[in-house]
Amino acid sequence: MKLRYIFTSASFKISLLLMISFSSCDKKTEYKEVEKDKGVFLSGKLIPDSHFLGDEKCKECHQDQFKKWKGSHHDKAMQIADSLTILANFNDEKFTSQGVTSRFYKKGKDFYVNTDGPDGKNHDYKIVYTFGITPLQQYIVQFPDGHYQCLRTAWDSVKNKWFDLYPDFKVVHSEWLHWSRGGLNWNNMCADCHSTNVRKNYDEKTHSYDTEFAIINVNCEACHGSGKQHVTDVETMGENYVSNGSFQMTTETGPKELVDQCARCHMRREQFSEAFNFEGTMLDHYYPQLLEERLYQADGQILDEVYVYGSFTQSKMYQNDVTCTNCHDAHSLKLKFDGNKLCAQCHVPEKYDTPKHHAHPQNTESSKCVSCHMPGRFYMGNDFRPDHSFRVPRPDLSLKYGTPNACSGCHKDKDDAWAAKNFTKLFGAVDSIHYSEKLAPGITMQPNGHVGLIELMNDSHQPEIVRASATKVLSNYNAQNFVEQYITLLNDDSALVRGASVDVLSTINTKDYNSYFLPLLEDPKRSIRVKAFFGLGAMSENEIPEVYKESYQKVKKEFFLHLKTNADFVGTRIKKGNYYIKAGNLEKGIESYESALEIDNINNQIRVNLATLYYNNKQYVKAEEAFKTVIEQEPQFGPVYYSLALMYAELNRVDDAIVQLKNATKLMPENIRVYYNLGLLYDKKQEYKNAEKIIVSGLKVDSTNEGLLYVLAYVYSKSDQKNKAKNIVQKLINLYPNNQQYRSFLNQL
Template structure:
C-alpha cells in the first residue's frame, strides 16, 4: 500500500491511544466506611463528595419557589413539582419550556444545576444559587454570564456550559465520555456520581473482596499499574537547620500524589478516556497549559481559572518537596490546621509571625500569611480562590507589567508605586525576584532585549521548571542561530514540561531544522509529548522524505486518536483539517471544517477557517459571502472583522476597510497585526493617526518589522510621538 494512501486512511479511523486500558472494577465509596470510618466521615462533608449529586430535597440548596427571575436574554422561573425540580427557560424558538433538573453541581459558595437538552447532552443552566449567607450577599439567584448571547460559547446551551466535555472528568468518578461523532450524541457514564474514594484510589473492588476474604492489602498499594500507586507525601520528615527559620526536607522522593491531584487541579486538555489514576503518568492522559498568555500574567499570576497546578509548580515550596497533603487533608479538603498554624508547621512563628516581618500591627485584624503571599482572584462572581505560587509582593514590578498586586488589593485607593515605596522604606525591595516577570513581559512582545535572558534561563538547571519552560516556549518569537542548538540539547531533558516547551519553541524554525530538533520526541514515553511533536512536524508533510513520513506515522496516528476523542468540539476537526491540507488532501480538509461547524455552529475559529480555506482555493466571491454571513452571526469576532477589512481593501472599499480594521482593534486591542493593518491604511489615506496606531502595534510586538514601519511612518508625518526611533535616523 502506498504510504500516502495509508496516511489518508489514518485520518478516517479512531486509533486507540496506548494508555487506554480497562477501568477495572469499582466498588463505590459506601464500601469504604466500615474500615475507613474517619476518612469516610471527613470525605462526607467535602467539596469532592458534593461535586455532583442527583437533584433531590437533600442536595438542592436553591429556592425553587416559582419566583420569576427577570433577565433580558434568559428569564427563568425555578419551581418544584412532585418531588422534581424544574427551571422554566426560553427554548431556541423563544417559547418557555420546563427543564427538569437532573443534578446539582457543587454546593458552596455557588450551586449550579444540570439539565439534559438533547442527545445525552447535559448543560449547566444559566441561573445559579449563591449559597453564601444572606449577610455576605448570598441566598439569591445569580446569572454568571449575564451578557452571553445565543451565539456565545458561554451561553447556557453553548459548548463552555457542556458538562460532558467541560466538567464530567473532574466532578464524577471513572467517567467515560462516550461521544458518538456520527450522530453527535453522548452516552456518558460514571461509576459514582461525585468525586468518590476511587476517583483518587482507582478501582477498589479487589481490595474490598480481599478484605472480605481476610486477605488485607494496604489501600495505597493495590491500585494503578503494577499495583504501585503511592499517594503519600514526597517528604516524610522535615527538620530545622542552624540559622534557618524554615524547615528543610530530610529526604525527597517522588510519589504519585501530585499526579493524581493535578489530574483535575490543572488547566489541561484531556487526551483520552479512562480514570486518571490508572496511569501514574499525567502526560499520558492530559496536555497541560504552560504559563501561556492569556491564562497567566507575565509574572505567572493566573489571569483566568487555571486550577492550581500552574501556580503551585512555580513555587519554592513545591521545589522543596511540599505536597498537597502537607497543608490540605486529602479527605476533607480542608486545611490540616487553622491559619497561620498551617504555615508555622514549617515557618518559625518567632521569625515570621512578627511585626518586623509583616510590617503590620499584630492584632486580630492583622493580615494572614495568605493575604500577602496567596492573593485571591474572584471567579464565578463570588468564589475567591487563592493563588498557590506563594509569591513575595512586588508592586513595582506589577506596575511595570500591568499585573495586579496583593498590596493594593487591600489598600484600596493606593497606587502600586505607593506600595513599592513602602517596601523600599522597610528594606524589603524584592524587585530582583521580578527579573523573570520583566523578561517574560518583553518576550511576549518579541522584544529583542529579552532574547539573551531567555536563552540563559532556558539553559539554567537551577531555575524553576515552569519558568524555564516559559522561557523555552518564548524562543518561538525569535530568529537566532543559537536557538536550534539550545533546543536540541533540551530535548534530552527528562522533564516533560521542558520537552513540551521545546516543541512550542521550535514551532517557527525552518523545516529541516525543526525536524532535527523535534524528531526525537516522536518516540517519547508520554502520549502528550508524542502527539504534540507530531502536530508541528506534519505541517511540513510535503517536504518530508519517505523515511521521515514513515517515522512520523505512529505518533500522528495517536494525534488523530486524541483529536477523535475530542470530536465533540470544533477545534479537533479544525486541527485535522490543517493536517489534511498539509498532506495535500483539500477535500478532506473541507469536510473537517464542515464538521466543525456542525458541532459548533457559532465557533469563531471554524468560520475563520472556512473563509481562509475558500480564499486559498481562489474562491474569493464565496469567501466574501461566507464572511458576511459569519459576521452577522458573530459581530463580536475581531478576526472576522479583520478578514472582512482585508477583503474590502482588496475590493477598493477603503472607507469600509478602515471601519472594519478599527472594529478589529476595539475587539482585540492586544493584537498587533490589527493595529498594524489599521496604521497602514491610515497612512495610505494620509491620516496622521497612523503613527499612533503603528505605535500601538509596536507596543504589542517589538520585533524589527513593526519598529521599521513605525519609524518610516513617523518620519513621513514628522510626528513627535515617543518611539524607539529618532526623526533624524536615516532610512
Template sequence: MSFFRALLLMITAVAAVVCHGQQQRSGDGYVGSGECASCHRQQYDLWRNSHHDLAMARATPATVLGNFDNARFTYYDEVTRFYRRNGDFFVKTRGENGEDHEFQVLYTFGVEPLQQYLVAFPGGRLQALAVAWDSRPRAEGGQRWFHLQPEQPIAHTDELHWSGTYFNWNSRCAECHSTNLKKNFSLAENRFATTWSEIDVACEACHGPGEKHLQWAAGTDRKSADSGLLPLRSTAVWQAVPGSHTARNTSAGAARDTVTQIDICAHCHSRRAIVSNDVFGRPFPQHHQLQLLDEGIYHPDGQVLEENYVYGSFIQSKMFHQGVTCSNCHEPHSLALRAPGNAVCTQCHSAPVFDTPKHHHHPVSSSGASCANCHMPETTYMVIDDRRDHSLRVPRPDLSVALGVPNACNQCHTDRDAKWAAAALEDWFPASRLRGEHFGHTLAAARAGDPGAEAMLIRLARAGHQPAIARATAVELLQYYPSQESLDTAVAQLADTDPLVRLSALRALAMLPPAQRLQFAGPALADPSPRVRAEAGKVLAGTPAAGLSAAQRSQLRRAQDAYIESLMVNADIADNHLNLGALYQQQGRWERAAAAFETALRIDARSVPAMLNLADWYRQQERDFKGEPLLQKALRVSPGNAAAHHSLGLLYVRQKKIPQAMQHLQQAAQRAPEVVRYTYVYSVALDSVGQTAAALEVARQALQRHPHNRELLGLRASFGRKLQNQEAQ
C-alpha cells in the first residue's frame, strides 16, 4: 500500500491566499518572528534556515531548488516540463481534466530530502504537484525529478491524482507548515480564503501569540509567572543514580512533570485529526483524535508501517513514560540533535556500558554500533524520505519469527533470516527480560481472528503498565467479541485515567444495540474531557428519547452538538460529512443523512466512500437505479476498490444479474483477502449458482489466512457435507 493510499483515512479566488505576493496577517495577537529576534537573537539565529523555517516559502530563485531549466520528467505516458519565464517558475503537466496545462509555481514546500511545489487552482486551492525534486546530493542519488507514486500510473480520474483532495494544501498540509493558519473554508461556496501570520513554522507556531509577551517584557512586573507565552521548557532534572547505568528524572512530582512541550510538538508530529478550533495550549487529547495502532497503519507490535509522524510511536516508549521530552534529544530551534551520533544517547545512558562492543556486538563506529540504527530503525516514505521509529524499542527478531514484523537486525543483515537474528540476541543477552510476551502477540491474534484473541485483548486492556495507545487499541477491538466479559472490560475502562482509553471504551459499546448503551455510556456525557463527551453523544445517537430523563436529553443534545461541531472544524474534508451522515442515520434522520453524503461528494467529487455511502442509502430506499451509477463511478475513480466491487456485486444480485454479480464479488474477494466478509459472500454466491466445489476451495484458501474464522469454518463444513451427499446420490 502506498503512503498516499493509506492516508486514505480550484484562479479566481487565489488572491485570497496569495494576496499578490504579500504576507497575510490575521491579527489574533501574533506579532511576527522579527519581534522575537530583538530579545532572543540566539534562538532566532538557530531557527533560521531550519526545517521549520523552510517548511514553506514563496517561489524565488533563492528558495526553489529544482531544475527549472526547461527540464523534462517522464512518468509512464505523461511528460512534465519545468521552465522559467520572466523570473517566474512554471510547470506544464497533466491536469484534472486529463489535458496538459501550464501552472505557475507559487510556493516551495519543504526543503530536504525533497522539495514539493504548490500551484493555484480555482476556489482558493493550492495543490502540491506529485512530481517532486530530490534535493539530496547527486552522490546520494539526488538532484533529479521523481514521482511520489512510482508504483503505477495515476489517471486524472483517480482519487489519488495530484489535482484531488489528497494533494490539497489547504486541507492536508497547511496547518503544520505555516503559523496561525486559518483555512477560512466556505462550505456554501466550496472555496477557501486561507490566511496565515507567517508562511513558515515560526516562533509563535510553538510559543503562541507574542503580543502579551511583548507587553509583559515592556512592563514593570517582570516577576509575574505569566509571561504571556506557553511554558515549553521541561523542568525534569536528569541525574545519575547509584546502581543504575541510566540517568533518572529526579525532579519532584510525577515522572512526567509537564506534557505541554510534547503536546505542542504532537499538534503536528502525529497522525491525528483536529476536532476543535480552540487548540493552542490545551492538552492534546482535548482537541485531537489520535490514530490508534490499527492494521495497515502500524505493525501489530506497534512499529511504524505507514507514516505516523513520531508521536504515536514515542508514547509507546519507556522514555516517554519516564519523562523524556522532545527537547532532551533535539535542540528545539535548530531541530538538530543535542549531540552527534551516539552522544545524544549517552547524555543519559552510560557510554562505558552501552557505547561499547560488549553491548552492541559490532565494530566501533560501524553502522551496527549506532544506537539509532538498532533502537530507532528507519522506514522510507515518499520514495526517498527515511524516518526513524521513535518507539525506541529493543530489537525483537523473535517477534519477527512469531508475527512477521520487521526488526532492526535484519534491516541491515538482509542475507540472514529472523531466526538467525533471534538466536544471536539470545546468545548475547541470555538473561534479558526484554523477550517473551508483547502486546504485539495480542494485536496480531485479534487481526487474525484467533479464538483466543478475546482473552488476550481483555488482559491487555486491563494492563495498566502497557502504553495507553496499545490498551486503547485493544479496548476498541473488543467490540468484535460481544461477550459479557468483553462488555465488562470495556465498561471498566470508561473510568480509565487516560482519555484515549475512555474514547475506545465508548466505541467498544458498539457491540450493544443502541437502546442498551445508555446505562454504560450515559455517565460519559459528563466526562471531564470534551472529546470524550462528544464521543458519548455519537455512541448514544440511536438511543430512544423515551428512555431519557430531561437532564439526560439536555446532556445528550449538548454532546451531539459538540460532536457535530468537531466534524465541522474541518468542513472541507469529505469524510467528516460522511461521519455526519452516519450520525443522522443512527438518529433516523434519513434525508439529512443523504444530504450529508451529497455534500461530501460536492466537496470531493472523487470520494469513493461518499459514493458508497450514498449508494447504500439509495439501496435502503429501494432506489438502486440511482445507486448503480455511483458504484460504477467509484470503480472508475478507484478501479481496485474492493468495497465498491462488493457493493456493486450485491446490487446485481438484487437485480438478478448473476454473471455481472459474480464478476464483482470475485474481484472484491481477490482484491481484499483480509476482509473475510467479501470472501464469505463470494463463496456463498458460488454455491448458490451450483459451483459448490469452487465455493469450498475459496473457503479453504481463505482459511489459510484466517484459520480460526467461525464463518469460514462453517462454510467449509457445510460445503463438505453437501458435496459428500451429492456424491452419495
C-alpha cells in the first residue's frame, strides 16, 4: 500500500490532505462522447467492467508480454488472501511496537490478526486481501460500511519478519493516521493504483463506500485500456488489422506522453475526475504535487513519499525524451540491464564508467552511476526508492541549505564541508547555474529568495514542474506583491504553471482577478478549469458574462463532482468550505469545516480555523469552546492561546485576554505581537507598570521593533514619565526619520 496523499506532523499533528495520479492519450475510444462545441469538455463516462476481458484473454495473442508480466509487482499488486498469496508467518506470531501487541494466527483456512482497533481496544480481524510482494507485503481487513483498512504492521519479505511501517511515529487510535482510520484506508489511499477500473463510490452522508473494480490487480488493461474494442477489431479485421486508437500505451506513444501515462500511479497527486477512464490527458484526471517544503528537499530532491514523477520530470533525461521504458521493461518492470550497462545505453562507458570520472575503485558499489546520481530514501520501513532527478551531487548547496548530497550520504564519517572541498578538488568549481540554486533560497525563505523564483517561473527553458513550483512557492513572500507576474502566467503555455498561478491568485479573497479566471473555464485541461472555477467563487452566477455562461455551467458540474468524489478527504471538505466562504455563504462554510472534523476530530488546524469562522459569524460560545478544545488536546500549541486572547479582547473580556496572552508569551517567547497586544491590554486597565514590564521583555527579543517602542513611549507619557517617553520617541525618530508622526509626538511631550 502506498500513501499518495499528504500528511505531516507539526507542533501538533495535522492532517494536511491533498489527494494526488495520470491519464492517457487524446485518441478516441468507444467510451468517448466528447462535446464538440468547445473541444475541451470530456464525457466523463465510466467504463463498464464487462469491457475488461482479463489477462488470460490478452495471453492468447501476447504470450511473451504475458509471461514477463506474470509474477511482476503489477500482477501481485493486490490478491485475495489465502495460503498461496500470504507470505507472512501467521503461526500464532506476536509483534509489539509503540505499546501495541498484534497477534497473527490462523482459524481453519482463514488468516487473522488481533490488534488495536478504532476504539483503542484489541479485536480480531480477518485478512481479506494482500498488497504487494517485495520488499514488503501488507494485509487488508474489512470494516463496516465498505471500508477496507491496511494494517500498519507489515511483513518484510526479504528478512522474513514482521515490522512496523512507521516505528518512530506514535499514533493513537483516535487519530486520522491510525491504521483503522483515514490514513491507511484502502478505498481512497490505495485502490486507484492497485486494481483496474476502480470506482471509489463514496457516500458522504453515510461516510460509506461501495468501491468496485473490474480486475483485482494491475493487469494488461489497466495500462492499455479495456480490451473489448481491441479484440472486436482484431476478430473483425483479421490479418488486415490496423490500430484505430482504441489501445493505450503503444509503441507509437511519445516519450513524454508515456511518462504522463505511467505517472497516474507513480506520483503524488490530487484527483479531478470521478474515475480514470482513459479520456483526455493526465491533467484531465490529476494534478501533481509540486516541489514544496516538507515533501521535497529545498533543491528538489525527494523527501517525503512522493514517488517518481516529481523527480523524473526535473531531469535532463526527461527534457531530452528519455522515458520510463528506456530503463524499465514495460511488462516485467525490471531494469533492462544490470549495473552501469543500463546507463551505458546512452552514456559512453569509456568516458563515464572509469575511475577518472567517478573517482572510486572500478566494479564496486561506489562506482555505480546510481550511487552518485540516484541517491534515495527508505519509505514504508524497508522500501528503498532512488531519486529519479539524476542530478550531480552538490555538497556546496548542502552547506547553504541543509540539503542532502550523495558524497556525505555515502561517507557517513565525513561532513558536508569535507564533501564540498573534495568535490571541488576532483571536479573543479561548478561552472553552470542549476535551477536548484534559485529554487532552494526561495523554499528556505531567504531574504532575496523571491528573485530566483521569479526568474525560474518565467524561464520557459526550465522543467515545467520547477517553473510551477517556483510559482507556488513565491506566494510565501506575499502573493499580492507579485500579482502582475501571476496574471501573466495564467496564459502560460504550461498547464502546470497556469494551475499553480490560479491556485495562488485564488487564495487572495477578492474579485479583482475574475476577468482573468473566466477564460480558463475553457482551458483544455479539466484540472485547470476546476481550479479556475474555485477562483471564481466570489462571483455570483448572475455576474458571469453571457459568453462564458455555458462553459461556467459545465465546469460547475466538474467542480462539484470533484468535491463529491474526494469528499472522504479532510482537504476536500475544507476546499468546499473555502469555496462557500469566498461566495459569502459563511454558514455553509462553517458546515463544511464541521464535516471535516467529523472524519478527523483531532485535527486542530481545522478547529482553529473553525473557531475563527464561528467568531466571524458571531457564534462566540462555539468559538470559545473550539479554542479551548485545542488547548485541551494540544496544551503546548502557543498560537491558540494568542487567537483566543484576541477574541476575548474584541469581546472586551480584558482579564481573560490577559490570562491567555501570558500563556502565549511562555510558549511563543519570540512572537513580538504577543508582547505588543498584552502591553496594550495592561495600558487599557491602566496597569502601567505591568505594561512597561511586558513591553521591555519584548524589546529584549527585538530592541528596535517600531510597534513596541511606540507603545512603550505611549505608556510612559500616560504614566507621567515624560523624560522616558521623550527618550523613546527620539529613538524612534532616529530609526525612522521619515515618520512625521513621531516628531509631532515629541512636540506634544
